Amino acid sequence: MVSTSNDGIMTEYLVKCGAIKADKRNRPTELLELLYITDRYRAGQDLKKAKAGYDISVWSGVDAGEIETRLTDLDQFMKSLARDRATLWGVPN
Numbered sequence: 079m080v081s082t083s084n085d086g087i088m089t090e091y092l093v094k095c096g097a098i099k100a101d102k103r104n105r106p107t108e109l110l111e112l113l114y115i116t117d118r119y120r121a122g123q124d125l126k127k128a129k130a131g132y133d134i135s136v137w138s139g140v141d142a143g144e145i146e147t148r149l150t151d152l153d154q155f156m157k158s159l160a161r162d163r164a165t166l167w168g169v170p171n
Contacts, residue, residue: 087125089163091115095156110137110145113152120155 091112098105098112111132118128137145 082126084119084125087115087129088119088159091119092156092159092163096160107134109149109152110134113145113148116152116155117148 094108095112098108111134114132114136115125115128119125
């Protein structure tokens with residue numbers, strides 16, 4: 079079941095992040111979408127609208143170094159989110 083709440087949508091992206099990291103293939107398009115949606119989540123915006131309106135062109139003109147820095151931050155944020163969700167759901171360490 080696909081959730082429409084921000085937390086539900088972010089949980090779906092958390093799972094997607096895990097799948098991307100587990101996959102040995104390079105998946106830059108999916109990483110950029112994940113970064114965009116996570117940025118919107120952290121800004122408190124409506125993720126349903128963000129998902130519907132996402133287009134890869136938002137990255138046009140963004141410096142590659144900035145994207146790398148933001149991807150590093152994304153990795154840390156997703157680790158923290160995963161820990162928080164595991165605690166919330168009562169998953170043992």
